[in-house]
Amino acid sequence: MAAPPGGRSTTIYDVAKAAGVAPSTVSRAFSRPGRVNAETAERIRAVAAELGYRANPQARALSTTRTSMIAVILADVTNPVFFEVVRGAELAAYEAGYTMLLAETQESAERERAVLERALSTVDGIVLTSSRMSDSAIRQIAKVKPVIVLNRVVTGVPSVVTDNLRGMRRAAEHLGELGHEQVCYLAGPEASWADGMRWRGLREAGMELELRVRRVGPYPPTVNGGVAAAAEWARQRTSAVVAYNDQMAIGFMRGVRAMGGQVPRDVSVVGFDNSNLSEIVTPALTTVASPLHSLGVTAARNVLAISRGAQSRSTEAVVLPTKLVVRESTSAIEA
Amino acid sequence: MAAPPGGRSTTIYDVAKAAGVAPSTVSRAFSRPGRVNAETAERIRAVAAELGYRANPQARALSTTRTSMIAVILADVTNPVFFEVVRGAELAAYEAGYTMLLAETQESAERERAVLERALSTVDGIVLTSSRMSDSAIRQIAKVKPVIVLNRVVTGVPSVVTDNLRGMRRAAEHLGELGHEQVCYLAGPEASWADGMRWRGLREAGMELELRVRRVGPYPPTVNGGVAAAAEWARQRTSAVVAYNDQMAIGFMRGVRAMGGQVPRDVSVVGFDNSNLSEIVTPALTTVASPLHSLGVTAARNVLAISRGAQSRSTEAVVLPTKLVVRESTSAIEA
DNA sequence: CAACAAGTGGCAACCGCTTGCCGTCCGGGT
DNA sequence: ACCCGGACGGCAAGCGGTTGCCACTTGTTG
Numbered sequence: 001m002a003a004p005p006g007g008r009s010t011t012i013y014d015v016a017k018a019a020g021v022a023p024s025t026v027s028r029a030f031s032r033p034g035r036v037n038a039e040t041a042e043r044i045r046a047v048a049a050e051l052g053y054r055a056n057p058q059a060r061a062l063s064t065t066r067t068s069m070i071a072v073i074l075a076d077v078t079n080p081v082f083f084e085v086v087r088g089a090e091l092a093a094y095e096a097g098y099t100m101l102l103a104e105t106q107e108s109a110e111r112e113r114a115v116l117e118r119a120l121s122t123v124d125g126i127v128l129t130s131s132r133m134s135d136s137a138i139r140q141i142a143k144v145k146p147v148i149v150l151n152r153v154v155t156g157v158p159s160v161v162t163d164n165l166r167g168m169r170r171a172a173e174h175l176g177e178l179g180h181e182q183v184c185y186l187a188g189p190e191a192s193w194a195d196g197m198r199w200r201g202l203r204e205a206g207m208e209l210e211l212r213v214r215r216v217g218p219y220p221p222t223v224n225g226g227v228a229a230a231a232e233w234a235r236q237r238t239s240a241v242v243a244y245n246d247q248m249a250i251g252f253m254r255g256v257r258a259m260g261g262q263v264p265r266d267v268s269v270v271g272f273d274n275s276n277l278s279e280i281v282t283p284a285l286t287t288v289a290s291p292l293h294s295l296g297v298t299a300a301r302n303v304l305a306i307s308r309g310a311q312s313r314s315t316e317a318v319v320l321p322t323k324l325v326v327r328e329s330t331s332a333i334e335a
Numbered sequence: 336m337a338a339p340p341g342g343r344s345t346t347i348y349d350v351a352k353a354a355g356v357a358p359s360t361v362s363r364a365f366s367r368p369g370r371v372n373a374e375t376a377e378r379i380r381a382v383a384a385e386l387g388y389r390a391n392p393q394a395r396a397l398s399t400t401r402t403s404m405i406a407v408i409l410a411d412v413t414n415p416v417f418f419e420v421v422r423g424a425e426l427a428a429y430e431a432g433y434t435m436l437l438a439e440t441q442e443s444a445e446r447e448r449a450v451l452e453r454a455l456s457t458v459d460g461i462v463l464t465s466s467r468m469s470d471s472a473i474r475q476i477a478k479v480k481p482v483i484v485l486n487r488v489v490t491g492v493p494s495v496v497t498d499n500l501r502g503m504r505r506a507a508e509h510l511g512e513l514g515h516e517q518v519c520y521l522a523g524p525e526a527s528w529a530d531g532m533r534w535r536g537l538r539e540a541g542m543e544l545e546l547r548v549r550r551v552g553p554y555p556p557t558v559n560g561g562v563a564a565a566a567e568w569a570r571q572r573t574s575a576v577v578a579y580n581d582q583m584a585i586g587f588m589r590g591v592r593a594m595g596g597q598v599p600r601d602v603s604v605v606g607f608d609n610s611n612l613s614e615i616v617t618p619a620l621t622t623v624a625s626p627l628h629s630l631g632v633t634a635a636r637n638v639l640a641i642s643r644g645a646q647s648r649s650t651e652a653v654v655l656p657t658k659l660v661v662r663e664s665t666s667a668i669e670a
Numbered sequence: 671c672a673a674c675a676a677g678t679g680g681c682a683a684c685c686g687c688t689t690g691c692c693g694t695c696c697g698g699g700t
Numbered sequence: 701a702c703c704c705g706g707a708c709g710g711c712a713a714g715c716g717g718t719t720g721c722c723a724c725t726t727g728t729t730g
Contacts, residue, residue: 008685009456011685011686011687012686012687013686013687021709021710022709022710022711023686023687023710024687024688024689024709024710024711024712025708025709025710026687027686027687027688027689028688028689028708028709031687031688032688032689035707035708035709036707036708036709037707037708037709040708040709054452054455054456055456055686055687056397056456056685056686056687057456057457058393058394058396058397058402058456058457058685058686058687059393059397059685059686059687059688059715060686060687060688061393061687061715062391062393062394062397062685062686062687062688062714062715062716062717063686063687063688063689063714063715064687064688064715065715067393069436069457077418077421077422077425078418078419078422078611080415080611083412083413083418084413086412086437087412087413087439090412090437090438090439091439094438094439094446094449094450097453099436099438099453099454099457100436100437100438101404101434101435101436101437102421102425102435102436102437103425103429103434103435104422104425104426104429111429114429115429117389118432118434119434120389121344121389121390121391121392121393122392122393122404122434223615250615276413276415276612277611277612277615280558280585280612280615280616281615281616281617282616282617343715346715346716346717347716347717348716348717356679356680357679357680357681358680358716358717358718359679359680359681359682359717359718359719360678360679360680361717362716362717362718362719363678363679363718363719366717366718367718367719370677370678370679371677371678371679372677372678372679375678375679390716390717391715391716391717393715393716393717394685394715394716394717394718395716395717395718396685396717397684397685397686397687397715397716397717397718398684398685398716398717398718398719399685399717399718400685671730672729672730673728673729673730674727674728674729674730675726675727675728675729676725676726676727676728677724677725677726677727678723678724678725678726679722679723679724679725680721680722680723680724681720681721681722681723682719682720682721683718683719683720683721684717684718684719684720685716685717685718686715687714687715688713688714688715689712689713689714690711690712690713690714691710691711691712691713692709692710692711693708693709693710693711694707694708694709694710695706695707695708695709696705696706696707696708697704697705697706697707698703698704698705699702699703699704699705700701700702700703
């Protein structure tokens with residue numbers, strides 16, 4: 001490839017000169033298929049390749065105000081729940097010719113602001129996976145840029161969520177079938193929309209299925225949170241436990257073991273999410289699988305759709321189905 | 336904040352007009368501290384805040400050719416080894432006022448090309464965490480943009496790597512101290528630079544410590560790879576095993592258990608990386624901890640330093656120390 | 671007291687690409 | 701032969717900052 005004059009990289013001007021056409025024609029040859037004569041376009045493309053021309057995204061963005069990037073904001077990169085979400089979002093972005101910008105907020109509202117501030121004018125859309133911000137703050141942002149919230153419902157802002165209700169119902173049914181008559185819910189962060197839904201789902205299913213349901217917590221949605229929950233649970237045991245998420249379930253099992261108990265012999269435990277940890281742990285965790293990957297894909301696709309002007313976007317939440325994955329941490333109650 | 340005239344967002348021109356100064360002054364007020372009178376600057380900042388002015392990164396990038404973004408390219412977002420790396424990189428980027436762009440290559444060389452192609456002109460620097468590309472291809476890229484390679488050495492391109500040699504030596508010493516006299520290495524991907532170093536480290540340490548060392552593999556660096564390795568290992572058992580990474584070690588343990596064996600009673604196993612899985616699994620995995628977080632931080636910082644013109648950047652690899660984390664998967668050999 | 675330097679602010683030319691508008695050329699309809 | 705519309709290419713005005721250079725003030729200095 002010919003050396004671009006100066007040290008700069010090749011621009012449409014260089015290509016234009018080399019191909020003997022106007023810069024505008026080069027531009028159109030790339031971004032307006034059909035607008036320019038096929039042969040001319042072909043020649044331009046050839047020259048461009050020859051010169052190693054690569055469009056400058058900044059320049060393009062400057063005039064079109066579209067950057068071909070979306071941002072995914074999450075609280076904690078190391079939280080296994082997000083891996084598949086991120087992967088899904090990246091995949092969808094990639095397929096649409098977009099690039100994904102990833103920012104972590106470290107659970108800090110201030111950092112979330114800072115990060116958003118920085119990304120806002122850089123991207124065409126934003127996926128908020130675990131925002132600490134208030135509904136109104138989110139609505140504010142959504143006014144400026146397309147936003148999709150994940151696993152949370154903010155009126156007026158499109159979102160995609162897990163079907164927590166059905167998921168919990170399945171968990172309850174499963175336990176019911178195994179003969180359990182009481183179940184304890186290990187609550188996650190109170191402020192979390194998902195926690196609210198999950199608890200509600202379990203309680204409602206419990207009513208119908210004649211399962212006595214109680215609740216301990218809230219605890220942090222971590223392994224340690226689960227350990228702590230185990231201690232509280234121990235004061236008034238139930239034969240089955242459903243945790244807010246897998247991490248807590250794992251912590252709970254650890255706690256039970258530390259107290260000399262055994263899962264599932266002494267207590268059946270069900271997690272939520274089906275993160276990569278759930279099958280690694282011993283005993284392998286029975287859990288309600290969140291559609292993590294689809295969550296990511298759908299969120300990314302929708303945010304792109306909006307940014308491309310899908311005005312018809314309903315502001316309704318898209319709810320994605322869960323699936324119960326039965327492993328070793330649950331068993332029938334001793335007769 | 337006042338509505339920006341038209342639907343557009345506020346620009347320096349709007350601010351300039353409102354503050355009664357020239358656009359250039361507004362620009363300098365923000366990017367050339369000291370260049371403009373303190374009071375004027377203050378007034379401008381006030382007006383800007385009032386109007387909700389936010390600099391357009393694209394426009395800035397267009398003239399400065401600096402985008403304040405770095406790209407981190409990795410093969411697999413769901414590989415726990417990368418979590419801390421990504422987090423470290425993001426942290427370093429954030430602190431430096433940069434934004435991180437994350438792209439996954441799905442282990443596909445073609446996608447890696449595509450992704451790089453796309454990111455190349457968008458970022459100020461690139462961190463390559465697990466490139467499939469050839470050394471020369473990487474050198475090629477490094478000529479165009481600052482690049483840091485992680486856990487691989489490419490002559491002429493700065494890199495930051497784990498001290499595999501010392502790490503393996505520590506693993507060997509640990510096993511030696513426990514009375515083991517033979518150890519089997521479960522090899523990871525042959526093409527991997529890290530695998531080569533780890534194997535070499537173990538072999539060399541074995542020589543010195545009078546440990547008989549053998550090797551099975553290569554296997555994919557996954558849980559399943561580890562399971563497969565267990566089968567091969569079983570044909571000629573050793574009292575201890577060191578795996579290329581944690582995932583394989585976990586798979587190996589699973590394989591052993593499936594064959595009716597027990598860890599560490601029947602065989603001690605040591606992993607590598609200290610990923611988040613290693614303490615979740617049962618028995619908790621003894622492993623050589625890679626400096627995952629520092630790897631990410633250092634890589635990001637260095638790539639930024641280069642992009643800021645640290646010409647003195649030695650092309651020597653920065654090697655970061657490991658640490659042996661002893662858990663439950665290793666034990667003294669029965670006398 | 672003139673000459674000069676430092677401190678400030680404005681002007682205008684980019685950075686590279688997009689796009690509305692216009693002119694030319696050409697084939698076809700009448 | 702004349703007119704008209706479509707296809708195609710060029711012109712030039714942005715998009716929103718940055719920055720070299722110049723001009724004007726002031727304070728300083730010989």
